[in-house]
Structures are given as structure tokens and as C-alpha cells.
Amino acid sequence: MQLDKKLIGHEFKAFDAVAEAGKVKLFCKAIGEEDPIYADAAAAKAAGYKAVPVPPTFLQALTNDDPEKGGLLKALNVDIGLILHGEQHYDYYAPVYVGDTITCQQKVTDIYDKKGGALWFVVSETSMKDKAGKLVAKATSITVVRNPDAAKK
Amino acid sequence: MVAAPKFDQVKVGDKIKPIVLPPITRHQLALYCGGSGDHNPIHVDLDFAKKFGFKDVFAHGMLSMGFLGRLVTSYAPRDRIRKLGTRFTSITWVGDVITLSGTVTGKREEGGEKLIDLEVKCTNQNGQDTLQGHATVAAS
DSSP states (O other): OOOOGGGTTOBOOOEEEEOOHHHHHHHHHHHTOOOGGGTOHHHHHHTTOSSOBOOGGGHHHHHTTOTTTTHHHHHHTOOGGGEEEEEEEEEESSOOBTTOEEEEEEEEEEEEEEGGGTEEEEEEEEEEEOTTSOEEEEEEEEEEEEOHHHHHO | OOOOOOTTTOOTTOEEEEEEOOOOOHHHHHHHHHHHOOOOGGGTOHHHHHHTTOSSOBOOHHHHHHHHHHHHHTTSOGGGEEEEEEEEOSOOBTTOOOEEEEEEEEEEEETTEEEEEEEEEEEOTTSOEEEEEEEEEEOO
């Protein structure tokens, strides 16, 4: 298995994702987050927020809302069972609130291998913008691909 | 509700109060699959996980990063978080008991804001770090 480095620089189609209240509640339940500011507008306002904010890593639910889900894996021709998450980084420039529509666009910024091709690393950056086009966050992800050919040796 | 940390009172080496989580359950992984939109079957479908060489399903790395988000928002309000990032250093299995911990590593001023840098970690019951992360929050 060899990943195509020509994909470095490739930009995926931008898409809009809505921060839905029900999804934020389910996300909070999964991570054990019980702060009422993520569920209740009155609690959020009392804490100084103009609306219900989303938890810091809920941005993942927005970037996962891609209608062409799995686009990166398709472009790389990689099976989902072979990937692991290597790193994830968020830069926050402005808050995201429940009800916001966020435009996400992912770009491949690097592809490299380690251990003689046994592991491949795909670095991507996703810009997240509000309706006015202002950058609210940047998500940087490193996906690790296990090379099934190396495992057979 | 947590108040913003006061820049002048924060010292390098200060610890965030650790959080010990209940053991990871399969149910939790199913909830995270739905809540995050990460539908990779490797986290919820045992047959699929075995087919790809794993002994069992395992937690989404991002579920644990959500825990780090909880830790950081126990130290500073949500709207004061400027950065949160992590390396996923080992797999979190069903039944693992994760402890969240954090330490102040630096203080600086940038772009008119007083910033506090933190090292944040998830560590399992064997003392092995599963996530080694960092965060930056704006102080008051």
C-alpha cells in the first residue's frame, strides 16, 4: 500500500453544517458533560453567553456532517478499518452556538510514511466559517493509516 | 460555574483538579457514535473490529478528547478556550478507567490577551497515558 502524495494540497468541497440542539445533548451525554449551559438557554445566558454554546470538541460533529462523508478515505482509497486517529488540534477564534450554520472545508496539507511504509500519516486542515464568512475555528487532524501489506510480512 | 483564572494568581506548575471517570462502556461508545457523527464501525461493531485485527471494539480517540474538553472547561469558561489539541498515544478499551489531569506550563501575553498554557492528559488505570494534549486559555 502506498498513498498518493499528489493529494497534498487537495481541497474538498465546502459544506454547511448546523449545530443542532439534540445532537449537542447526545454528544454531552456521551462524554458525561452535565453543565446546563450546553442544554438550557437560560443557564447559558446566566453564565454570560448570548445563546447555548457547543462543547469545545463538538466541532468534530460539524466536520463529520459532510454529505460526502468519507471523502478523504475515498480519495486515498483506504478502508476505514485501517485508520487510527493520530492527532487532533483546534484553534478557536469565536464561539459556536446551537443553531449556527458553519461552513467547513477540508484540505490535505501533508502525507508521509514512517517505519518503512508500515504507517502512513495524512495531515488535513479544516476551516470553519460562520455565515458572514468569518473564521470561527480551524481543525487540524492527523489520520494514521495502518499498511495491511506491512502486517503480512 | 467556573470563573476565568486570574493571570496574576496563576503559577507555572499549578494543577487542575483531576477528574476520575467511570469505566468506559459499550453503551457510551454507541452514544458517541451518534452524538459525534463518527460512524466508524470499529468502535461499536465487534465483528468489524475483529476483522481488522483488534481483540475488541475500542473508544473513539475523540471521545477522550471530549473528556479533555471537560477538564479544561472545569478550569476556565468555555468562551475562554483558545486552543485544544492532543496526540492519541494509546488505545482506550472498554472497561478502562481514565483519569484526567492538567498542569500549567506557561503564561504569556499575545494579541492583547493574557494566556495560560496547559498540559492536559488522559491516563488509564495502568498509569499509561492514552492522550497527551495541550490547551491554551485566556485569563482575566
